[in-house]
Amino acid sequence: MMLYYAKIGINWDDIDPQIVYPDMSWLSNVNSSGICPLCKCINRQRYPAPADVMIERSPNEDQTSVLIETTNITIWKKDFVEKLSLYRDGFAIGKCFTSDGRILDDYVTCYLRKCITIRGNKQSRYQLCQSCGAIISNVEPGPKYVLEKELDGSRIYQDALCRFYVTEDVVDDFDEPQEDLAFNAVSVRNTPAEG
Numbered sequence: 213m214m215l216y217y218a219k220i221g222i223n224w225d226d227i228d229p230q231i232v233y234p235d236m237s238w239l240s241n242v243n244s245s246g247i248c249p250l251c252k253c254i255n256r257q258r259y260p261a262p263a264d265v266m267i268e269r270s271p272n273e274d275q276t277s278v279l280i281e282t283t284n285i286t287i288w289k290k291d292f293v294e295k296l297s298l299y300r301d302g303f304a305i306g307k308c309f310t311s312d313g314r315i316l317d318d319y320v321t322c323y324l325r326k327c328i329t330i331r332g333n334k335q336s337r338y339q340l341c342q343s344c345g346a347i348i349s350n351v352e353p354g355p356k357y358v359l360e361k362e363l364d365g366s367r368i369y370q371d372a373l374c375r376f377y378v379t380e381d382v383v384d385d386f387d388e389p390q391e392d393l394a395f396n397a398v399s400v401r402n403t404p405a406e407g
């Protein structure tokens with residue numbers, strides 16, 4: 213079995229993500245939102261509370277996903293998330309605001325109750341957030357995998373940074389090419405690569 217990394221926005225190897233900057237007063241006071249104050253990931257312990265975000269200004273282009281700089285949060289085009297919602301229930305959908313209080317109707321945040329850990333070679337590092345329990349992977353370039361025991365038979369998964377991983381049938385349904393979307397294989401293993 214394989215999973216496929218939806219290669220948009222944040223990328224490990226070869227494409228710089230489109231970024232926007234957070235509203236700094238919002239970022240300094242995220243304790244009351246769905247964001248972990250320590251690792252600046254979406255805080256899954258607060259599921260299903262939505263994680264609303266505030267960014268300085270709206271993204272310049274019509275991107276499927278945009279990373280909020282200095283955080284581990286990505287905002288997504290709403291129609292992309294709605295398409296993924298066809299394959300799995302339970303997405304907690306948050307709103308995206310700009311500093312002047314305007315809501316960006318086209319963009320949302322999106323997370324699931326649980327996430328998977330993407331692993332790589334021996335040089336890869338995994339950091340446990342002491343506040344929210346997220347496991348942040350620092351995966352070296354090269355082949356990546358997920359442990360089978362983390363999968364529950366769903367067709368859509370996320371890692372701690374809300375990057376999407378999908379099964380092959382979901383990939384096949386994205387037959388209309390989108391400029392900033394590709395899928396890269398992530399293998400599924402029974403045991404860690406280190407043995």
Ligand SMILES: [Zn+2]
Pocket residue numbers: 248249250251252253341342343344345346
């Ligand atoms: Zn955290």
